[in-house]
Structure formats: C-alpha cells, structure tokens
Amino acid sequence: MASKTLARWATNLTASSLPPPVRRAAIRSLYNYIGCAIGGSKHPAVIKAHDALQPFFGPATSTLYGSSGTVKADAQHAALLNGIASHVHDYDDTHLATIIHPTGPVASAILAYAEYKDAISGSDVLCALTAGIEASCKIGLAVWPEHYDIGWHITSSTGSIGAAVGVGKLMKLSEDQMAHAIGLAAVQVVGLREMFGSDTKSFHPGRAAQSGLLAALLAEKGYTSSSEALEAKRGWANVVAGGGTPRLEHYLSELGRKWEIESNAFKPFPCGIVCHPAIDGCIQLHHELRKQGLSPTDVQKVEARVHPLVIELTSKRTPKDGLEGKFSVFHGCAVALLYGKAGPAQYSDEIVCDSTVITIRDKVDATADQALSADETYLIVHLTDGSTLNKHIRHAIGSLEVPMSDEQLTEKFIDQATLVLGKDAARASNYAWKIGESGNVAEELRML
Amino acid sequence: MASKTLARWATNLTASSLPPPVRRAAIRSLYNYIGCAIGGSKHPAVIKAHDALQPFFGPATSTLYGSSGTVKADAQHAALLNGIASHVHDYDDTHLATIIHPTGPVASAILAYAEYKDAISGSDVLCALTAGIEASCKIGLAVWPEHYDIGWHITSSTGSIGAAVGVGKLMKLSEDQMAHAIGLAAVQVVGLREMFGSDTKSFHPGRAAQSGLLAALLAEKGYTSSSEALEAKRGWANVVAGGGTPRLEHYLSELGRKWEIESNAFKPFPCGIVCHPAIDGCIQLHHELRKQGLSPTDVQKVEARVHPLVIELTSKRTPKDGLEGKFSVFHGCAVALLYGKAGPAQYSDEIVCDSTVITIRDKVDATADQALSADETYLIVHLTDGSTLNKHIRHAIGSLEVPMSDEQLTEKFIDQATLVLGKDAARASNYAWKIGESGNVAEELRML
Structure with missing residues (x-):
C-alpha cells in the first residue's frame, strides 16, 4: 500500500x-x-x-x-x-x-x-x-x-x-x-x-x-x-x-x-555545522563590541568552550586557503569578530590569508567540553583593558530552536549571489x- | 585496489x-x-x-x-x-x-x-x-x-x-x-x-x-x-x-x-529459456518428418518429457495472444513442428490463434521429469501410421555446449528485423x- x-x-x-x-x-x-x-x-x-x-x-x-x-x-x-x-x-x-x-x-x-x-x-x-x-x-x-x-x-x-x-x-x-x-x-x-x-x-x-x-x-x-x-x-x-x-x-x-x-x-555559514555556535556567538560579540565603541583590535584573547566534535573536525590552526578555512573554528571566530559575518566572502582564499584576520585568529583558543550539546558554546572575550565579555549560545542560529529569520536568509542569498x-x-x-x-x-x- | x-x-x-x-x-x-x-x-x-x-x-x-x-x-x-x-x-x-x-x-x-x-x-x-x-x-x-x-x-x-x-x-x-x-x-x-x-x-x-x-x-x-x-x-x-x-x-x-x-x-527463441530444449527438438523433428516425406498432419500425438520448471512456468494450454504464447511449451512445440521455426513471427497474436497451429498444439503433451537437466528433453512423436520418432536433446541450442552458429544468428536477426x-x-x-x-x-x- x-x-x-x-x-x-x-x-x-x-x-x-x-x-x-x-x-x-x-x-x-x-x-x-x-x-x-x-x-x-x-x-x-x-x-x-x-x-x-x-x-x-x-x-x-x-x-x-x-x-x-x-x-x-x-x-x-x-x-x-x-x-x-x-x-x-x-x-x-x-x-x-x-x-x-x-x-x-x-x-x-x-x-x-x-x-x-x-x-x-x-x-x-x-x-x-x-x-x-x-x-x-x-x-x-x-x-x-x-x-x-x-x-x-x-x-x-x-x-x-x-x-x-x-x-x-x-x-x-x-x-x-x-x-x-x-x-x-x-x-x-x-x-x-x-x-x-x-x-x-x-x-x-x-x-x-x-x-x-x-x-x-x-x-x-x-x-x-x-x-x-x-x-x-x-x-x-x-x-x-x-x-x-x-x-x-x-x-x-x-x-x-x-x-x-x-x-x-x-x-x-558555509562551513561544518559544528562550528556554527562559536561563530554565532562571535558575531553577537562583534555587535556588542561596536555598541561599546570597541573594535576587535581591543581584544586580547578569546576563549571558546565547545563540543568535542568541534576540536575533532575543525581545529586547523593555520588554514592556507578558503577550503581549509572551513575546517578552522579559529578562522570562523576571527572573521565573525572582525566583520560580524561569516559568509562565502569570508571564506575566500584572500580573507583566510589576510594578516588582520590572522592576528585575531591567533588570539582564539578552543577547548572541548563533553557537557555541552552539539549546538552550544560558551565564549569569553578578554579585552586589553582587563575586562571581559561573556556569551552563552544555547542553540546556534540555523537550528530548529533558533531558525534563521527571513532577513538572515536574504543576507545569505545576497552574500552568495553577489x-x-x-x-x-x-x-x-x-x-x-x-x-x-x-x-x-x-x-x-x-x-x- | x-x-x-x-x-x-x-x-x-x-x-x-x-x-x-x-x-x-x-x-x-x-x-x-x-x-x-x-x-x-x-x-x-x-x-x-x-x-x-x-x-x-x-x-x-x-x-x-x-x-x-x-x-x-x-x-x-x-x-x-x-x-x-x-x-x-x-x-x-x-x-x-x-x-x-x-x-x-x-x-x-x-x-x-x-x-x-x-x-x-x-x-x-x-x-x-x-x-x-x-x-x-x-x-x-x-x-x-x-x-x-x-x-x-x-x-x-x-x-x-x-x-x-x-x-x-x-x-x-x-x-x-x-x-x-x-x-x-x-x-x-x-x-x-x-x-x-x-x-x-x-x-x-x-x-x-x-x-x-x-x-x-x-x-x-x-x-x-x-x-x-x-x-x-x-x-x-x-x-x-x-x-x-x-x-x-x-x-x-x-x-x-x-x-x-x-x-x-x-x-x-523469444520465449522463456526453459522451453528451448523442447522447441529445439521439435524443429529437428520437423526436418526429419520432411525428409521422410511426412508433414505435421501425419502426427497423432507428441509426448515431451521435460524439466519440472517447464511445467511450472510454461504450461499454458490455451494461450490467447502472442505474449501468452511465450508461456506455453505446447505452442512452442506446435510452431516448431509445423514451421521448423519459433521466431518472433511465430509468437504473433495471429499465429497463436491460428487454427492449424491450435490443432497441432492440442496434440502436444508434456510431463515433468526430475531426472532431466534444465536444458534437456526427450520427445516421442506418434505418427498416424502407428510408428514413432524419438529425439533426445541433451543440451538445447543456444546453450554454451551447443552455441548458435553464425547462420542461426543471422536467421534470428533477419526474423526480428523483417x-x-x-x-x-x-x-x-x-x-x-x-x-x-x-x-x-x-x-x-x-x-x-
């Protein structure tokens, strides 16, 4: 039947x-x-x-x-x-x-x-x-x-x-x-x-x-x-x-x-779904920094606590091109903090090799935490003035719990189509x- | 490798x-x-x-x-x-x-x-x-x-x-x-x-x-x-x-x-491979009859001893059209005896319903014999004068042991293409x- x-x-x-x-x-x-x-x-x-x-x-x-x-x-x-x-x-x-x-x-x-x-x-x-x-x-x-x-x-x-x-x-x-x-x-x-x-x-x-x-x-x-x-x-x-x-x-x-x-x-984001929570968090932190009149150059260090799969699959420290960038949670966090975006343009060979991006990338650390769910992360941004910003992402953007808005879909479309x-x-x-x-x-x- | x-x-x-x-x-x-x-x-x-x-x-x-x-x-x-x-x-x-x-x-x-x-x-x-x-x-x-x-x-x-x-x-x-x-x-x-x-x-x-x-x-x-x-x-x-x-x-x-x-x-033959031995034998018998100046109308009865699969798959006694004819060892034997052929033309709707073909078909009997191999058959043709013709097919034409000759392939091609x-x-x-x-x-x- x-x-x-x-x-x-x-x-x-x-x-x-x-x-x-x-x-x-x-x-x-x-x-x-x-x-x-x-x-x-x-x-x-x-x-x-x-x-x-x-x-x-x-x-x-x-x-x-x-x-x-x-x-x-x-x-x-x-x-x-x-x-x-x-x-x-x-x-x-x-x-x-x-x-x-x-x-x-x-x-x-x-x-x-x-x-x-x-x-x-x-x-x-x-x-x-x-x-x-x-x-x-x-x-x-x-x-x-x-x-x-x-x-x-x-x-x-x-x-x-x-x-x-x-x-x-x-x-x-x-x-x-x-x-x-x-x-x-x-x-x-x-x-x-x-x-x-x-x-x-x-x-x-x-x-x-x-x-x-x-x-x-x-x-x-x-x-x-x-x-x-x-x-x-x-x-x-x-x-x-x-x-x-x-x-x-x-x-x-x-x-x-x-x-x-x-x-x-x-x-x-055009990379493995496992690093989406960290990228999502860094984009939100980008906007919070701007609101406070700060920029990524004021960042001394970023600590990410992530699901173990993130380390297993995307811990490329020094990606050489766009494709390798997709397997680097460090690159993902860096462009998210720097541009407030992690679209296809941020995964070009040029951006992956850009010295400003690399400077931020080298400040990002990630450690595995078995207790986290796959779409969860905790981020701490240490600023040069000694203060910190904290961010907990319970469900990453793009999950069923936090679906992309029509505006976000439009941005994704235009980023690709451009x-x-x-x-x-x-x-x-x-x-x-x-x-x-x-x-x-x-x-x-x-x-x- | x-x-x-x-x-x-x-x-x-x-x-x-x-x-x-x-x-x-x-x-x-x-x-x-x-x-x-x-x-x-x-x-x-x-x-x-x-x-x-x-x-x-x-x-x-x-x-x-x-x-x-x-x-x-x-x-x-x-x-x-x-x-x-x-x-x-x-x-x-x-x-x-x-x-x-x-x-x-x-x-x-x-x-x-x-x-x-x-x-x-x-x-x-x-x-x-x-x-x-x-x-x-x-x-x-x-x-x-x-x-x-x-x-x-x-x-x-x-x-x-x-x-x-x-x-x-x-x-x-x-x-x-x-x-x-x-x-x-x-x-x-x-x-x-x-x-x-x-x-x-x-x-x-x-x-x-x-x-x-x-x-x-x-x-x-x-x-x-x-x-x-x-x-x-x-x-x-x-x-x-x-x-x-x-x-x-x-x-x-x-x-x-x-x-x-x-x-x-x-x-x-354009029908299930299981009835090929019986058809092969009947075609040979067709030629032997002709050699003796006899025709299929001199045939009173045909007895075929066949592999059990023949009975299981192709024992349609009264096929109604060409497609059903393919599932009738009786039809296959009849056209083989009558025309010395069992090509696509002999599996047309017309031939399957032809009264002369049906007359011969009704004279064909088949019984299963477990002892036979799948491409083997024994045939006995009883003639109206009381005599019999016997035929043992050990391997049917088209098997690896008795491959079709180039001439037979040509006949198959032309029969189809015509x-x-x-x-x-x-x-x-x-x-x-x-x-x-x-x-x-x-x-x-x-x-x-």
Whole structure:
C-alpha cells in the first residue's frame, strides 16, 4: 500500500490546502535553494559538467542559475546542472532528522520543468515542492539510519523519488501515473557516501533531480512500472534498507499530518555545522563590541568552550586557503569578530590569508567540553583593558530552536549571489522571494 | 585496489591483443544486439519513451535502430532508447553465470557515442565492447548471487559501470579518468526486480547505458569521483552486496585471463529459456518428418518429457495472444513442428490463434521429469501410421555446449528485423556483421 498511499496523497494535495506554516517553509526552502544554486554556479564542478554536456543540450528552455539569464539548457540538463550547483558548497538546507538536503533534487527538477512548460503558477510550484520534499523525507525516515550507515547518500537516493513526485504534481498526473512515476524513480538509486570529498558528491542531487524528472516524463506518456515499487519484497525500501527494517507504512501514514518541510533547517555559514555556535556567538560579540565603541583590535584573547566534535573536525590552526578555512573554528571566530559575518566572502582564499584576520585568529583558543550539546558554546572575550565579555549560545542560529529569520536568509542569498552576479544579486533576491506569488514562474526564473 | 585494477586493465586493453575467440564473441554479441535493438524498436515501451523524450533531444547524431536511418537523437537519448529496445522482447544475450544481459547497456552507449564522434573504427568498438562486458560481468560475479537475490536487476546495476568503461575506452581516457568514470557510474545504481513484467524492466538497461555514457563524458572533462569506488567501505560493492561478501579482488584478478564474453549465450527463441530444449527438438523433428516425406498432419500425438520448471512456468494450454504464447511449451512445440521455426513471427497474436497451429498444439503433451537437466528433453512423436520418432536433446541450442552458429544468428536477426524493416532486413544484417571491420562505424550504423 505504501506506494499507493504516497501517490494518492500527493495527487490529492492542493496548494490552497497547505497550512500557512508549511507554505512559508516552502517559500523559504525555495528561496534558499535559488541562492545556493546561484552561489554554486561558478564552481569548477559545475563548469566541468556544463562543458561535458553542452554538446548534447536540447532546446534551451530552462535557466542555468547564475548565468544572468543568458544561458539556458533543456529541462533535463538544467535540472542536473542546477542540482549540482545547489549542493556544491554544502550550503543548502537540511532535514535534520535524516540529514537529507531535500530541496536540491526536488526544486531543480520542478523549476526546470516549470520553465519548460511556461505556464505554471507559483502556488503550484510551492505545492509540488512540498509534495516532493514530504515524499523524500518520509521515505528517508522509513529507512533511516541503516540506509545512510551502509553508504547511501540519502539526499539523492530519496531525492529522485521526491523529484518525480514534484514534477508529477506539476503535470497533474493521475494517481496511477503518479505510482508509475514513483516506480520509475525508485529504480534509479543515486549516490554513495564514498564520493564525499569529490565532485561526485554534488553530482548526486543533480542526477537525482534529472532522474525524477525523467521518471515523471515517462509516466506521463503511460510508461508502466509497479504500483508497489516502494514496499514490494524486491522493491526500493527492502533493497536499499541496508539490513534495517523499513517503516514505510508508519511514516507515510503521517503524510499531511506531520509536515517534514517544517523541520527543514538552513545553514547560516558555509562551513561544518559544528562550528556554527562559536561563530554565532562571535558575531553577537562583534555587535556588542561596536555598541561599546570597541573594535576587535581591543581584544586580547578569546576563549571558546565547545563540543568535542568541534576540536575533532575543525581545529586547523593555520588554514592556507578558503577550503581549509572551513575546517578552522579559529578562522570562523576571527572573521565573525572582525566583520560580524561569516559568509562565502569570508571564506575566500584572500580573507583566510589576510594578516588582520590572522592576528585575531591567533588570539582564539578552543577547548572541548563533553557537557555541552552539539549546538552550544560558551565564549569569553578578554579585552586589553582587563575586562571581559561573556556569551552563552544555547542553540546556534540555523537550528530548529533558533531558525534563521527571513532577513538572515536574504543576507545569505545576497552574500552568495553577489560573488556571481555582482550588483544584480539584490534584484535576483527580490525575484526569488516572489516566485510563490507568480502567475507563471517562468517569468521570475528568467530574471535570475 | 579493485577500481584501479579494473581501470588499469581496461585502459591498457588493445584491439590487437584480443584473442581471436574473444574478438569473435564480441562480433557475435554486437551483431545479436543490433538485431534485438531493431526488433524491439516498435514496441510500445520504446514508442512511449521516444514520445516522452523527443522534446528534449539535442543535436541528432546517433541512429535509433529500426527507424530506417531517418530518425536520430543525441547520443545520450539514443543510448537510452536503443537500450530499451534491445531488451524489450527479452531476446538479448545472457552471461549464464550471472544472468546478466551484458551487451545492451554497453553497446547502446558505445555505438551512440561512436556515431556522435564519427571517427571511430570497428576494431576500437569491439575492444570497447569487450572491456565493458568484462567489467560488468566481473563485478557482477563479485556480488553474485546475493545482489540479485535481494532484488537488484543485475543487468543494469552492473551495466552502467560496463557502459562507462566501454565509452571510456573509445575516449582513450587515462587510467585516472577511467577510475573516475567508474566511480561516476557506480553511484548510478539502476534496476529493481520488482519491475519485471512492466515497461520499466527494459528501461533498466537503457538507463544504465545512458548513465555510463554520462559518467564517461564527465570524467573526460576532469570531473572527479573516487579511485576506490568499487571496493571502499561505502563504495559500490559493499553497498549493493545484499548481505553477501563481495569478491572483487578474486574476479578482477582474472581480467584478461578468463574472458566472460566467451561464455555469453544467445537465445534462439523469444520465449522463456526453459522451453528451448523442447522447441529445439521439435524443429529437428520437423526436418526429419520432411525428409521422410511426412508433414505435421501425419502426427497423432507428441509426448515431451521435460524439466519440472517447464511445467511450472510454461504450461499454458490455451494461450490467447502472442505474449501468452511465450508461456506455453505446447505452442512452442506446435510452431516448431509445423514451421521448423519459433521466431518472433511465430509468437504473433495471429499465429497463436491460428487454427492449424491450435490443432497441432492440442496434440502436444508434456510431463515433468526430475531426472532431466534444465536444458534437456526427450520427445516421442506418434505418427498416424502407428510408428514413432524419438529425439533426445541433451543440451538445447543456444546453450554454451551447443552455441548458435553464425547462420542461426543471422536467421534470428533477419526474423526480428523483417518485422520492422521488411525487405531491408537482409541489408541491415550485412552491415551489422561488418561493423567490426569498419574504418568508421558511424557509416555502417547510419545504414541500419
């Protein structure tokens, strides 16, 4: 029944029935996705993939974000390339219960398709995105954690099914066709954790998007699969369960009652999540110093008490470039104190090697404290006049308890987009916020 | 080491170093593939996929077989569609040790790419096909049987890697690039057995072909994956092993010493392999009757002693159409006796419902005999004059012990192709046999 349950629920979902917090979560997820896709668009992995595949592009209907609207591809290649771009800086969203990054595969597919059709409204896109994200996360929960433990990259291994459901919604597939689309997506299982650290990690959500789109396109023309693709003895869940016992019925029975998209979180800083509490605290301290008419040059020493994982994963004392900077809690604290920001610009090679930054960085110390939770930190700033400032972060910004505000999401978007689009970043941000209200999303997407 | 072992062996393989029996096996596998791809090209599954994807086709470089040379697609879509066509009648080749149908994914990818490049020789194609088939079958052996038992369609789940190796050969990838291509293919795991009986079964080898081609295209441009994609803790083999212990090193160490392509078998009849011994015997009896100046109307009764699986799987007494005819050993024996053939034409709806065929069919009886091997049968034909003819088939035609001759392969090709190309079938067969000798295979492929 699981496949039919999902197909029926998705087929019946309407934009007007989305609860307001769900609709809001969809708008924010979509907005954050577009910022990440623009931000990643000039990464070498995206360039290489573009160059490899450009000779095979079909009719250019769908925007490759970050290309200032001049470069388009056919919908299938746009789904792939935008999907790669959205994940390539590891800056996309996270469904914390499964660590699925759910929007990349789904949004890359549905936006590419919506632009191809050129007559799809923003509220239909939000509905399709929600359906796809719920699908990915629910089936992900059903096979978590063994599926991830054995080695599947759960973002993409669930993402093709989410993308198929999302595109299927835009196509207004019947319940039967939707089940076949789910089946066609279920046989394309993408993503192995062995690839973490290589270009192929970001290929995963891109290929998942493309595979889901393909599945829906075939199902729309009557291509058949199975109506029990997820739950059958030799169907998706049992084959990829990694030795666990899939709980499809349990999680799919919650569809429409418990919305996974509401617990989709956004990363405030483009580095490992473990150093986010310390960075969050240092940004707050930056503003407190300014309020007192002080500057980071008045700082003598910074002591951070952090969760042990911070030391284990991000204790690079002398990072040499932007990439190494992401593995240095000291660099993160330094730019946060100095600029009040830790965006992509603060992780450039130049800033990581900047002498002022290095001076502050060398004043930061961190010690592990087993008693802290993973998103908690205590900071003490010793000033040159002998006084101290204290800061306790109980939950870092970007956690479910302290979600990023719309303003913070906008700042994140513009910080990323500026590195690609320059002054057009703010304009792109405005269009991206408005997609949900559009009568034909193709018009907004072209403006990105 | 497994991934590097495979990448190194494949990179170093040369057309001139192929032992003659291996080269001959490659020629026959390629020829048989093309016949099947033409034969399947008008199947509804192929038509539906074509119609769904045609709006996304890129530059038309690569022939869709069976289209009389007028319809082409970009190489990626050609790989997909020809791959579907080659498998859709379940009439393709079989590596019996793993029941992989190895040529479909590999040949669909390399021929589409070769036609795109328009400067690739037949001997390079044979070398690439061999490399790809060895890759698929060796890694398939390494995870057999648990991988298949748990539910993967092993033809496609190994096929994308074989296709990547094959295309990588044509590209003359370096050993490093080849390893990355293998990794990029390894993360695209296609095919679940749950889909058997639906259109999606034949989607599997098509998508595997397309995925392998994509992997090689990306690797050629420097896209990185992992140099331990197959053997890593969270790499391909461990993740898809289905609880078994992969034996990659063991099988990959045999590369170039034991050639899997030499044990690639071809199906003589487009129906389940279990009834092939009885059909084989009845075809021989047809010729013996003719030699004696007798005809099937002189037959009073046919008794077949068969392996129990024949009864279990193919004992449909009154098949209603071509598809049901494939599950009737009685129909198979009837057309074999009557026409001396059991090709696609003998499995048409018309022939299955033909009154003369039905008259003979009703005279055929089959009983199970546990003592027989799966490819063995005993037949007794009782004639109206009271005499009998006996036939013992120890190994059916198409088995490794009694392989199809080149003439029989040609008859199979033409029987299939005639239903699609009419009188042009013989011409297509001639071109298909000559591909291995071509200076530029694109020229032969265009003539198909």
